[in-house]
Amino acid sequence: MTREHPRPVLQPTASFDWIIGSDEPGAAHRIAQETSWALLDRVRAGADPTVVERVVGLASGDGIDDIAELWAGEGTHSLAGVLWRLYLLRRVVSADPEGSAELFRRGAAAAQTIDPVVAGAAEPVTPLSISELCDTILRGAFVGDVGDALDRAASYCQVMSLGSADLADTRDAHDDAHAAHLTTRALRYAGMAQELHAGARRWRDGTLA
Template sequence: MTDEFHKPTQFSGAKFDSFVGGEDPAQISRVAHETAGALLVRVRESADQSVVDRLVAFTDEHGIDAVAELWARASPRSLPGALWRIYLMRALVRQDAEGTAHLFQRGTEIATTIDPVVAGATAPTGPAEIIALADQILRGLFQGDFGVALDRAAAFCRVTALGAVSVADDADLTSPERASELTTRALRLSQTATEFVSCARLWRAGTLD
């Protein structure tokens, strides 16, 4: 850590698992909901593009831990929970763009649903394209249709989970530990996709808070 800013946090898949599985402590629930609601309203009402740009890049400067302090323990089916998971998804993508792009691309090659189209990544999907997709999804929370951004995030998670399962199957005999890690990641991504879908439904019903 320097005097100017926090060093962006690096973390493993195991730490992702612990974040996603967090509970919603009563003592921080009110703060989490109030900050998330106030931020979203203020930014969506602003015509200043630079505000959105700064929010998208916020964790690049301050680290994902800065967002975690506010929202990481919020219910997954809440506004702060949705914001936290989108920020975390973007941080994971940027931390391992090459690996994430590989899993996503594999998923698109075997998907039998429209999820690759809904996610909206440029094909073929390499590291630059997967980073751009993560940025677009986060930006979509503050501009345009919030529910669509959540739908895109859910589709991204499902496609990447599908790719992770496929790669895990390939590695099962030669690298069982790697296969187990990928299977766990796929389960977490699938769970997160379900949470995004629930949040999108609540948003459209006007009850996501």
């Protein structure tokens, strides 16, 4: 699953609600492919914990803008597309850890599947534990099995979708606009879960571009 690529040159994130499903074309597909595979290969080849943490930490700083410029327009047929979605999940939590923790708690309580277990958030679910969960998922793509990391992220998205929908139901009678916003977010999380599962399948069968 490795490829020869030149040294990656990382070149923002808008909000989660804007970028998922956006028509923004992003960077050229070829550059997105080259940089994503180069980054993955170089981190895996070095296995330096300091480098791994620096790569994971891109989601918390200005580096996310560079990643978005290159990868945000890529679909889940590509490594760039699925890695971007992992970075985006981490960025969303970084921007609102309290709200993310609330959505996960609500979603886990409403879930009738094993998704909360697969996602693997530490109990009790707090802003810190949900941030650490997203870090762990992202880190797993670089030091573990990419397919497993993507499946875990997909389960996380399923739980967040349920949590968003549950919170939307409680807001319906009080704030129609906010309820509609949460319903849209629930749909986007659900769509993202499907995309990440598809990316995991492609990784395992060797068709991820």
